[in-house]
Amino acid sequence: MLIVMDRAASAEDVERVVKAVEGLGLTPHPIPGEIRTAIGVTGNRGAIDPAALENLPGVLEIIPVSHPYKLVSREFHPEDTVVSIGGVGVGGNRVAVIAGPCAVETLEQTVTIARAVKASGADLLRGGAFKPRSSPYSFQGLGKQGLEILAAARAETGLPVVTEVLDTADVELVAQFADCLQIGARNMQNFELLKAAGRTLKPVLLKRGMSATLEEFLLAAEYVLAEGNQNVILCERGIRTFTDFTRNTLDLSIIPAVERLSHLPIIVDPSHGTGKKNKVIPMSRAAIAAGADGVAVEVHHRPQEALSDGPQALTPDMFADLMTQLGAVARAVGRSL
Amino acid sequence: MLIVMDRAASAEDVERVVKAVEGLGLTPHPIPGEIRTAIGVTGNRGAIDPAALENLPGVLEIIPVSHPYKLVSREFHPEDTVVSIGGVGVGGNRVAVIAGPCAVETLEQTVTIARAVKASGADLLRGGAFKPRSSPYSFQGLGKQGLEILAAARAETGLPVVTEVLDTADVELVAQFADCLQIGARNMQNFELLKAAGRTLKPVLLKRGMSATLEEFLLAAEYVLAEGNQNVILCERGIRTFTDFTRNTLDLSIIPAVERLSHLPIIVDPSHGTGKKNKVIPMSRAAIAAGADGVAVEVHHRPQEALSDGPQALTPDMFADLMTQLGAVARAVGRSL
């Protein structure tokens, strides 16, 4: 941490800050300059709140040098983490593909889609039983019945199930049925939900919030790991920007950034990330080329009848084509599908 | 709603869409053009999901003309809503001021600050018992004990209490103590929490999410109203942009925008909206000048010791100065403090 003093700060101001730093069990290193004094602080291991210092008289600015997360960091845990979802590893050399409908609608719909994506090589089945919808008048999901349908589709196809949980009150229920709990973008900073999901010790697929910085994203994951659950998969799904030709702006540069800072695997959701069917395949290829550990895509056998997010769903034929293309790109970057 | 057909769409494609529109109980109005056909749709009263149409063959784009919210809209309810919090009206000619510490820390701290802001003319007391914090290692609030302290401060000063609720599991508890439930920016699209807060019929202070559009913000309020609870106060608290001289970018233009579209009152939180003490007073003045129905500001008698968000808290003296300045601006725009 570096404490920058105002150019008008007095010697007493500097002395007071030095004492306050020592009071926190840290070591201050004053650096007197021509214009102002700065005070380097060492001994900080991650989790200090600068509030106690930044309101002292004469303090202009506190510049954090180390980061507030710890368990998620590669400094703390150098080797890549591979998360196992029902026996399928995410984060190793193989690229994982999660596919399925946006929302679980009927048993027939879900099983049909599950069989189709399994036939093309998908590793995991996704599908929403609890749906977060901007409008109270949109379809809100089938709830428990949806979870039962997902379990039936798993029994039918052998694909482990990833599904979203929206509320702490439903965590136990969803954990009974699902192989992996998804925390959606809108809940990335629903900290009680993160803690509850962490306590299940189930794998957690954590989507990046629409306006989350990388630090906030990693700190959200830190909430799960702090409960003793290291099974977190990060998921980039687009950020909110001024651009209007896609629903969100897929920020693929976060892939090499996460790889540097964290040991956790990261996948990409190009369906929500673009919101447009015709961009899902090129952006899936780009995700794998950038180094992502997998993709999650929405597939529907009758997208024009989908109860939610139809415009971004691939048909089973398009999904089969995607798998072929992803296989080629994965091999080009030294991985396999 | 306007359905724009692809220029390559066939007559059958157009006919199919016309039939689908009729199947939804709406009236299609085809407009054949030189380059392409568009189809106007009338009869839609708010709540139609376009998914059923936008995947039909030949459909290029669906342009919504009416909005998906209803109960919050001024078209539906032309008169301004005044929300009463423990007898204090928010939304009328008077400008309401909510003040207090970011977090409830001790009884002594909260009562001291409550007395100070009351003395300067504050209408309502704010203070967090449950705190959403980016890091799991930051102070998370006193929970139930914090609620009891707030109740004691109310008993002492007569100021009704506004406090945040983070989780559906705590809604009942918080509603027992608080006069108004605050839903924070990070939970603006925590739809289960919105529903649960709605069901209490208590006033709800709903903060805008950091990347929420106006439509999403109004739809979040619609979730509360759809539970039969019309007591919603909107709160602008800054959006996330590229700028770095404030913590967030306070988007004051939303005030006249809300005034046009909705009957709900809107206030501004310049403490979180700027994150900088020295910008709280000028931006509070600007908020009232723009037409806001009030402001919510953080005050701490020893900001350098605050357990959260110290850098943005006003001292009691600064708060007294703020009240004087706001009084002058309120009168200049024909309102009173």
Add this chain to the structure above:
Amino acid sequence: MLIVMDRAASAEDVERVVKAVEGLGLTPHPIPGEIRTAIGVTGNRGAIDPAALENLPGVLEIIPVSHPYKLVSREFHPEDTVVSIGGVGVGGNRVAVIAGPCAVETLEQTVTIARAVKASGADLLRGGAFKPRSSPYSFQGLGKQGLEILAAARAETGLPVVTEVLDTADVELVAQFADCLQIGARNMQNFELLKAAGRTLKPVLLKRGMSATLEEFLLAAEYVLAEGNQNVILCERGIRTFTDFTRNTLDLSIIPAVERLSHLPIIVDPSHGTGKKNKVIPMSRAAIAAGADGVAVEVHHRPQEALSDGPQALTPDMFADLMTQLGAVARAVGRSL
């Protein structure tokens, strides 16, 4: 400046950086920590490019502590600058109002509007002779003829003229006619144009670019001042964000931010900043309440026939109303109109 070394940096890496800092005539202050070493640097007066340091082996990050601008800074020039445009001061206790059409269309149109705004108390006349338009097919302005019309309107009303210049080739011509050269948002980083405008020694109204940080904005002004021309007025006109209810997001918090860092006056353009007639008056009030030194607004006597930006132009009656309202707000904040 603080140089943060990688935790894996060797003693030789640190030594090499220390030598490099000394080679630049600066003083290094190594701060060995438990995890990594940082090196404070003093003696830097503004204008050092960190490129020479940040690629040395073992350097993780360079954190600038002082800013790269100088002449525009309040540290360098503590007193407020008042810029005189044809005898009208911008930046003192009085609030300046610049008004006129978006584009100069005809002599009759410009003189009519100039007389109307003068009658309501405007201080300066604005109007575009050279127009930057997104589309090559939109009206591009009258060029030199437009400048002659502005000069005629000035002769008629006594109002000094502010008008935009788009290209270095036109700077001389525009400077012959105008009392103040406007540099538009799209040209904020057209550095050759900034230098050329600086060399005229005429007042320059510099609009903030749509995605400019405060530092970039001040550095753009620094280009003008570096030519020996201190007559710069900054203008906030909205930034580009995800919000869609205004054309741009007016970032009024920049007003107190500029006031802290720079001696230059700052005004606000709520016409371009919101793009909506019904938001111009409330946001003008907010600008003055936040501490702006003036506003620039578009006025047209027949907005429905305006050749550009009609939707945001006030009618002369609305402008008269604006002036009354601004007078009240200006007095409330201790200034006059």
Add this chain to the structure above:
Amino acid sequence: MLIVMDRAASAEDVERVVKAVEGLGLTPHPIPGEIRTAIGVTGNRGAIDPAALENLPGVLEIIPVSHPYKLVSREFHPEDTVVSIGGVGVGGNRVAVIAGPCAVETLEQTVTIARAVKASGADLLRGGAFKPRSSPYSFQGLGKQGLEILAAARAETGLPVVTEVLDTADVELVAQFADCLQIGARNMQNFELLKAAGRTLKPVLLKRGMSATLEEFLLAAEYVLAEGNQNVILCERGIRTFTDFTRNTLDLSIIPAVERLSHLPIIVDPSHGTGKKNKVIPMSRAAIAAGADGVAVEVHHRPQEALSDGPQALTPDMFADLMTQLGAVARAVGRSL
């Protein structure tokens, strides 16, 4: 175009708009609805300014259905354009690689780098003689001398030269030396410069502005094409967002979006797009996987001594590695390097 009338609009208001539309030579199609009337407009071929209509009484909103650009659109010109730069095609099946230093510093530096990138298979040499720099105190480029050095490097290696032009006054000079004129992000809406570059009939590499929408980007290209110059290559180089782990956010989804709407080739600049050396290789792979027609990367043999943008420059060895990796990805998507 769709004109949405206010729900309170009178029959006369509607009639007045109908007449105004006819007056513009277009065909109005009124659609009376339960709540409001909308008016479809047909016959518009691209270039109509809605200003004349949107201020008529009773008009709530104008929704453009067709786009204001024409020459750049795929509807107008269905086949892909291949731009030839000194004999090297950009836009066909081969992926083009542009490489070189950020700034031309010395003859020795430029020739050394040019030889190195040529040896690894680069197609075109880049290097800045005129440099746009945020600060007036940063190195501004060698100007004409830099152009001569580039010409010498071309003579030595056979690589055609791409270099930036900043000002209309220099267009002729740069066009004498360069094989392709680059228009930088900061000048994307410097319309006089676009026209001047267009008139040279030389290939133009047009970088996307930091906050440009797709429509603004295509309209900027339209300025060049409107001068009779179809040789435009678009270049994505990152947009400005809230994220802070890269200098800009590379918006790769624009690649499939451009491919749908325009016949022009599009390449990606991951050096400026990320600003970080360690992200250049993964994001170059991602760009090609997404369908880009090429990449432009910065290379420096002694990045720690580079006079500008050293942190993002690859060394020649890293560039050789990049070429190997790009070859594999290009083949995976059915293209060649």
